[in-house]
Amino acid sequence: MLGRTASSLFWMSRYHERAQNVTKLLEVAYRGAIMSHTGQEHGTHWTFAMSCSGCDSDFSERYDELNLRNVVNFMVFSKDNPVSVRNSLELARNNARAVRTGITAELWEAINTTWIDFADVNPQTITQEKLPDFLAWTNQRSHLFRGALLNTILRDDGYFFSQMGNFVERADNTVRILNTQYYSLLPDNDIVDDGSMERYQWSAILRALSGRRSYRFAYPNARLKPFNIAEFLILRREMPRSLAHCYHWLSDTAEDLGQFYGSREPSLDMAKEIALSLSEKQMREIYQEGLHEFLTDFIGRNNLFAQKLSEDYNFA
Known part of the structure; x- marks a missing residue:
């Protein structure tokens, strides 16, 4: 397979996964914004979404006010935000188009119709009342893409590079x-009141x-605890x-x-080395070494893996 083909398949999946991830962050932020939480300051929920996606500083440079309209414009529709849903869906479609003859009709249809329908949306029509349905639609389209990929693509090198893009x-x-x-x-936050800021952040x-729901199945007799949440999202395969x-999949x-x-x-x-580690x-080892230090190191290792993969297989 040509390196540029492998690259397009890798980034096709990666951008579609990114669009879904940003959508989930906005769903959580919207849910928090319409509910009352003890100690929650105005805008905290939207800040959560933007800081987790790494675009809070870019937002501050472009907007004076932190509100739903500005956040949705920037996180969903902005051409200037590299991680916006719009840019992710468009780049996913562009990469799929570059390898159109190497993917199935079902997968192309899922990618192409998603972009066409999204591009037809007028941002001004996405009001506070319509935002949940729109985010749900975007999330469902990502599931459609993933289903078409898993159910129709031949298990060859094209499938493998697509999988790697998704899980990276x-x-x-x-x-x-x-x-x-x-x-x-951190362990210091293990004992908190039910209405605390920490409990909201965990949820x-x-x-x-x-x-949120699968945590209850994994820890059926335990309330929300930072140790369990960290273990669940880091080590539970x-x-x-x-x-x-x-990394088991990778x-x-x-x-x-x-x-x-x-x-x-x-x-x-x-x-293989990262999965084994x-x-x-x-x-408990991770806490002893430092949770922040472990996570920062993992970001670097994940980026290094993606970079090394692109070098080994001559991504264009």
Whole structure:
């Protein structure tokens, strides 16, 4: 496979995953904004969404007021925001179009119709009342893309590069949310009142990563606790957005790719090493080493893996 083809498939999946991640953050922020929380300041919920996506400073440079209209314009529709839903969907579609003959009709249809329908939306029509349905639609379109990918694509190198793009982006999103909110997951916050700021932040983290209900299944007899939440989102492989789950998939996909080509590039071994390091970790060790330090180091390792993968397979 040509390097530019591998690159397009990798980024096609990565951008679609990014669009969904930003959408989930906005869903959580909107939910928080319409509910009353003890100690919550005006704009805290929108700040949560923007800081987790890494665009809070860019927003501050462009807008004087933190409100729903400005946040939605910037996070969803802005051409100037690199991580906006608009830019992510458009770039996903552009990458898919570059490899149009290498993907299935079902996958192309899911990507192309999503972009066409999104591009037809007038941002001014997305009022506070209509925002939840619009975000739900965007989220569902990401699920449609993922379903078409998993159910129609041949299990060859194109599929493997697509999978890698998806899980590199997912791991990046999870670790950045955790790192932005790491202070609320420290052991000192283990005992709090039900109406506390920390409890809201814990719920927001879980909801942003689609884990609020599955947490209850994983810890059926435990209330929300920072130790459990951190363990759930870092080390529990059964949680689809945990770091361990992402690198379990990346390691397995790297193995498949190596077998497909009959050779192993350094990046494939790197994925296996990261997955193994997570499987051997205990949450208490991570706390002892420093949660913030662990998460910051993981961001670097995840970025390095993606960079090394692009070098090994000559991404254009």
